Amino acid sequence: VRRNQKHGRWALLFLGPSLLGLIAFTLGPILYSLWAAMTNLSLQKAHPTRFTGFENFGKLMHDQEFHYTIANTIYFLVGAPFAILGSLILAVLLNRKWKGMTAFRALLYLPSFTSGVAIMILWKTLYSPEFGPINGFLRTIGIEGPKWLLATQNLLGMNVETLNFVPQQFGIGAREALILMGMWAAVGGGNMLLYLAALHNVPEELIEASQLDGAGRWASFKSVVWPQLAPTNFFILVMTLIAGLQGGFEQARVMTQGGPAGTTTTISYYIYRKAFEEFEIGYASAISWALFIVVFAATLTVWKFGNREESLA
Amino acid sequence: MRTTFLAIFGILILLTLVRANLVHANQALGLVWVTDDNPTRRGQMDGFIQSTGKPIRIDPTNGTVEKVIVQSLGGVGPDVFDCGDASQLSAYVRAGIALDLTDELKARGIDVERDTFKGCMAQAVYQGRVYGVPTNIAADGVWMHEELVPKELIRTKPRTWDELGQLAQKLMKRDSRGRVTQYGLLFEWWNWKHFVASCGGQVFDKNGEKCLLDQPNAIKGIQVMYDLVYKYKVAPSPADEASMATQGGWGSGSISYFGARRGAMAIGARWWLASLNKYPGLRLDVMESPVENGGAPRAYGRATMINKDSPRRAEAFQFLEYLSGRRYNQIVDEGADATPAFRAYATREGTTATWTSIAEKAAPDVSSPYIAGNLVDRIITKQIDLVKADSKTPAEAMKSAAAEINRLIAEARSAE
Numbered sequence: 001v002r003r004n005q006k007h008g009r010w011a012l013l014f015l016g017p018s019l020l021g022l023i024a025f026t027l028g029p030i031l032y033s034l035w036a037a038m039t040n041l042s043l044q045k046a047h048p049t050r051f052t053g054f055e056n057f058g059k060l061m062h063d064q065e066f067h068y069t070i071a072n073t074i075y076f077l078v079g080a081p082f083a084i085l086g087s088l089i090l091a092v093l094l095n096r097k098w099k100g101m102t103a104f105r106a107l108l109y110l111p112s113f114t115s116g117v118a119i120m121i122l123w124k125t126l127y128s129p130e131f132g133p134i135n136g137f138l139r140t141i142g143i144e145g146p147k148w149l150l151a152t153q154n155l156l157g158m159n160v161e162t163l164n165f166v167p168q169q170f171g172i173g174a175r176e177a178l179i180l181m182g183m184w185a186a187v188g189g190g191n192m193l194l195y196l197a198a199l200h201n202v203p204e205e206l207i208e209a210s211q212l213d214g215a216g217r218w219a220s221f222k223s224v225v226w227p228q229l230a231p232t233n234f235f236i237l238v239m240t241l242i243a244g245l246q247g248g249f250e251q252a253r254v255m256t257q258g259g260p261a262g263t264t265t266t267i268s269y270y271i272y273r274k275a276f277e278e279f280e281i282g283y284a285s286a287i288s289w290a291l292f293i294v295v296f297a298a299t300l301t302v303w304k305f306g307n308r309e310e311s312l313a
Numbered sequence: 314m315r316t317t318f319l320a321i322f323g324i325l326i327l328l329t330l331v332r333a334n335l336v337h338a339n340q341a342l343g344l345v346w347v348t349d350d351n352p353t354r355r356g357q358m359d360g361f362i363q364s365t366g367k368p369i370r371i372d373p374t375n376g377t378v379e380k381v382i383v384q385s386l387g388g389v390g391p392d393v394f395d396c397g398d399a400s401q402l403s404a405y406v407r408a409g410i411a412l413d414l415t416d417e418l419k420a421r422g423i424d425v426e427r428d429t430f431k432g433c434m435a436q437a438v439y440q441g442r443v444y445g446v447p448t449n450i451a452a453d454g455v456w457m458h459e460e461l462v463p464k465e466l467i468r469t470k471p472r473t474w475d476e477l478g479q480l481a482q483k484l485m486k487r488d489s490r491g492r493v494t495q496y497g498l499l500f501e502w503w504n505w506k507h508f509v510a511s512c513g514g515q516v517f518d519k520n521g522e523k524c525l526l527d528q529p530n531a532i533k534g535i536q537v538m539y540d541l542v543y544k545y546k547v548a549p550s551p552a553d554e555a556s557m558a559t560q561g562g563w564g565s566g567s568i569s570y571f572g573a574r575r576g577a578m579a580i581g582a583r584w585w586l587a588s589l590n591k592y593p594g595l596r597l598d599v600m601e602s603p604v605e606n607g608g609a610p611r612a613y614g615r616a617t618m619i620n621k622d623s624p625r626r627a628e629a630f631q632f633l634e635y636l637s638g639r640r641y642n643q644i645v646d647e648g649a650d651a652t653p654a655f656r657a658y659a660t661r662e663g664t665t666a667t668w669t670s671i672a673e674k675a676a677p678d679v680s681s682p683y684i685a686g687n688l689v690d691r692i693i694t695k696q697i698d699l700v701k702a703d704s705k706t707p708a709e710a711m712k713s714a715a716a717e718i719n720r721l722i723a724e725a726r727s728a729e
């Protein structure tokens with residue numbers, strides 16, 4: 001017992017710095033933000049801080065701008081299934097034993113190594129309506145391209161200042177531009193690697209057995225490979241959902257400043273603006289907790305149904 | 314194993330001590346000045362170092378308001394920092410990081426309100442107290458390329474925006490395919506405050522209790538910008554402007570375009586020269602920007618403030634003394650870093666006389682103590698985005714902006 005106690009003390013000594021870090025830099029800020037969410041805390045010292053209870057959460061219910069940013073965030077998630085599908089197709093293609101495949105894999109993964117800001121600046125130039133190569137190409141085939149990052153239009157016809165739909169707003173605009181860029185970056189990224197690893201783990205004998213039984217490539221993929229990918233699909237789905245709900249900050253900060261007219265302001269960028277541009281730390285904390293609850297609920301839902309699908313598979 | 318862990322633990326503690334020592338050594342490097350990396354800044358710092366023997370360095374990467382405030386509140390802020398306009402000043406003061414300089418400056422014989430241009434007050438004086446020493450003043454005029462604007466066209470200077478629009482139309486040039494090779498007049502939409510002020514409009518009333526953007530003169534200012542693009546078609550469309558903005562570098566796309574002679578005239582200030590100097594063979598002239606309905610050009614510029622928690626307060630005051638003195642103001646004047654803020658040092662000869670005259674007439678912004686400047690800018694920018702996209706008329710947009718700002722002011726006042 002004495003030896004165990006001695007070991008315990010040593011363990012505590014070595015774990016101490018790490019535990020202190022966890023308390024100071026993770027647990028502490030979480031609790032602080034919870035407290036801040038229930039106050040009118042502001043970086044402007046002219047406002048004395050007072051406890052406001054759930055007032056900030058009540059304000060969220062009536063904040064039309066916040067509702068608009070939720071709609072924007074959900075809109076940006078539209079690209080996620082396509083990006084996941086693209087990653088899967090790419091992984092299947094790269095899972096062949098062809099010459100030079102390693103080089104291809106490295107090439108397709110390259111955007112993930114490159115600085116996000118550099119990529120965004122590059123895409124900003126590509127999207128330039130007058131001088132950008134995308135519209136330049138479209139012009140050569142007789143199409144007048146959209147104004148991309150400058151346009152408020154979208155494929156649902158979502159209005160600019162209110163959450164309703166109007167035909168004048170139907171078209172391609174800044175949201176679609178960011179979705180396309182996001183898909184380009186995601187297709188060859190981490191999801192592709194996860195799928196590649198999962199495909200490597202599918203036992204070859206199962207595929208061979210199915211083919212001996214007369215299954216074609218598609219039937220073999222659908223009945224043998226796809227069920228084996230279920231855990232990876234589930235993981236990617238959950239991670240994409242979390243990243244999507246928390247995303248959009250870098251693009252807004254570097255490319256659009258949340259514009260035009262707020263059409264690319266996502267929840268995370270709105271939190272930043274409220275906290276560090278308008279200095280409403282209390283309200284921004286409340287939005288962060290609301291976001292956490294939404295992400296948690298969405299993840300639980302996916303977990304529940306995803307797990308069921310996985311066990312069925 | 315235990316010995317290895319202990320050794321790692323010891324090394325980590327040693328590294329912490331070394332780092333703490335480095336921070337201490339870093340503090341000995343002297344004043345940290347948050348300002349932009351203007352090409353003339355080096356000479357301005359050298360002037361201080363030579364006259365006081367005290368070291369100073371600039372930190373251009375942390376220049377945004379939110380960075381200055383958050384870092385200062387966290388105890389790692391700069392010693393001195395620049396403030397660019399009324400909304401920034403209100404943010405710094407309300408955040409409690411700007412030191413009230415009123416009494417100390419008076420004791421040192423520096424009278425900001427008496428000795429600087431009235432246009433400097435917006436970024437230096439807040440509710441009657443002095444928080445900054447103005448370090449330059451800028452107000453926009455009309456830049457012209459002498460060889461692209463025939464003298465006979467400007468024998469009678471345009472007095473209204475309509476007249477300037479018509480003049481600019483005569484200066485447009487297109488290639489055989491109809492593509493613009495030379496714009497008549499370059500300007501940028503973010504500069505909307507100049508147009509509002511020059512048309513006699515105001516953002517707030519004098520106490521900052523009411524937003525006046527829905528008043529006819531303010532609407533006229535936004536209408537002028539819209540007309541220059543869509544009616545007279547003499548300025549780049551928002552799409553062209555976006556292409557210009559992606560070019561990057563110090564200064565904006567309009568300066569590059571103007572420097573490359575892609576515009577015959579441009580709305581800009583004297584500080585443009587710091588960038589235009591790199592374009593060889595430019596022959597430039599300037600005339601005053603049109604003003605209507607009793608308006609005036611909008612004054613802006615920089616004022617330098619002291620961080621309330623700076624450990625080098627004495628050196629910081631020495632720096633402010635230097636900024637208000639002859640040597641610094643002459644460097645500003647010679648380097649064309651806008652116009653010296655202290656009236657006595659502003660040149661009144663040649664082309665520079667026009668800039669000094671513009672600075673004299675320029676009016677400061679009014680801020681509201683009831684609403685954060687950043688929030689005001691965001692609301693207005695959103696509405697101007699809609700005007701740019703031709704989705705709203707200037708009148709509709711400014712009425713929406715004023716309504717929202719006034720609602721927020723009313724909420725803040727009732728909460729008080």
